Amino acid sequence: MFKLIVLGILSGAFFSTTFVLNELMSVQGGHWLYSATLRYFFMILFLAIILLFQGGIKRLTDIVKLFKQNYLFWTISGTIGFGFFYALICFAADFSPGWVIAASWQFTIVATLFVLLFFGKSFPKKIWFFSSLIFIGVCLVNLSHIDNFELSTFIYGAIPVLLASFCYPLGNQLIWESQNGSSTKVPHIKSSLLKNSFNKVMLLCLGSIPFWLILLLIIQPSAPSSSQVLNSSLVALFSGVFATTIFLYARGIAKDSNEIAAVDATQASEVIFAMLGGFLLFGTISLSSFSIIGLVLIMLGLFLFIKYQNKT
Numbered sequence: 001m002f003k004l005i006v007l008g009i010l011s012g013a014f015f016s017t018t019f020v021l022n023e024l025m026s027v028q029g030g031h032w033l034y035s036a037t038l039r040y041f042f043m044i045l046f047l048a049i050i051l052l053f054q055g056g057i058k059r060l061t062d063i064v065k066l067f068k069q070n071y072l073f074w075t076i077s078g079t080i081g082f083g084f085f086y087a088l089i090c091f092a093a094d095f096s097p098g099w100v101i102a103a104s105w106q107f108t109i110v111a112t113l114f115v116l117l118f119f120g121k122s123f124p125k126k127i128w129f130f131s132s133l134i135f136i137g138v139c140l141v142n143l144s145h146i147d148n149f150e151l152s153t154f155i156y157g158a159i160p161v162l163l164a165s166f167c168y169p170l171g172n173q174l175i176w177e178s179q180n181g182s183s184t185k186v187p188h189i190k191s192s193l194l195k196n197s198f199n200k201v202m203l204l205c206l207g208s209i210p211f212w213l214i215l216l217l218i219i220q221p222s223a224p225s226s227s228q229v230l231n232s233s234l235v236a237l238f239s240g241v242f243a244t245t246i247f248l249y250a251r252g253i254a255k256d257s258n259e260i261a262a263v264d265a266t267q268a269s270e271v272i273f274a275m276l277g278g279f280l281l282f283g284t285i286s287l288s289s290f291s292i293i294g295l296v297l298i299m300l301g302l303f304l305f306i307k308y309q310n311k312t
Contacts (some may be wrong), residue, residue: 001306004259007250008266009302014243016273019102020281021231022093030228032090037212038229040082040205042236047202051240056196063199066191067206072176073187079205081118086243087215088164096157102274104158106138107266108165112256112264115169119183121257125200131261134268137297138293141271158199169264172251175200179252197249201241268298 025035051059065076120250166284174186181188194198206297224232247263254260272295 001260004250004254004263005266005302005306007246009115009269010222011243011247011250012269013273014238014246014265014278015267016270017238017243018089018235018273019105019142019270020277021190022090022101023278024095024281025228025231026030028202028225029229030224030231032105032230033087033219033221033249034224035093035232036086036090037216038232039086039236039240040208040212042233043240044202045051046237046241047198047205050198053112054196059199062193063202063206065195066130066189067203070187070208072154074203074207075191075210077091077171077174077178078204078209079135080167081212083211084207085167085171087211088160088167092157092160092164101157101161103139103143104161105165105306106135106223106271107162108169109135110269111165112169112261115173116257116260117168119173119177119185121260123257123261126308127258127261130301130308133297133304134265134301135149137294137301138268138271140294140297141275168200170205172248175204175248175249175258176251176254186244186279195252197252198241200248200252201244255268258308265301265305266303272298 022035026032035188048060055062074114089101089105113123113128113131175194177183177186178189179194181190250263251260254263
């Protein structure tokens, strides 16, 4: 369990670059759709290079074959877990400041529990309590930075992220269920390729391509700037490749719903890393009493996850 928590927090550190760099691109005037689509374009490029080093051309051809064999499943899971999730995140960045996105995204900790219930998982009520502590903690950390609250900011910023908080764990859980063959709701894909997290991320990226192409054809945004291309490539590398791969690896070795919930709960650490990243990039950070209480609740929730799992 300790290993899972450490891996989850490490992925949270890389994931936090999404909030910081998306805020930067929004301030610079880049269209939200390019912030989203360019990330996955670069992810496919980076992953292809990594997979070539790991297994050569054969690895890439095997992945394409596996995708074709189950193209409907990968398209659905990629569209939900990568497409809907990140399109909503980037859309929200154009309408609200970073604190709204960071605070709202942490609802994924609770959303994960509903997703697990949908797939017939069960876990003690204590898991709800631990997740609630973390969620309250991140809310306090972010709400302490509110200067002027506007309802429109909440509607256009928070609501899309709340929807995204369900899409991401749903997409991830579809992969877990398919890999383990523990649900009749999804096909059981028996392939040794799914033991490699880079392979799974590549399959999800390929599955999201139709969604991005459709959005580009419908919206037709103006060409991105060079800075937006660069920042999107950084998000793709740190958040898309490193964070997602580590996160899926941790989820993949989780033995039951309690451990899966614990791994997903470590995403709360993104708030702390996002605060540090914001300070380094924008030079702004402030810790009030609410912030300190929130940080304590986050650490307490994670500690209780570890302690409870060790006992059981």
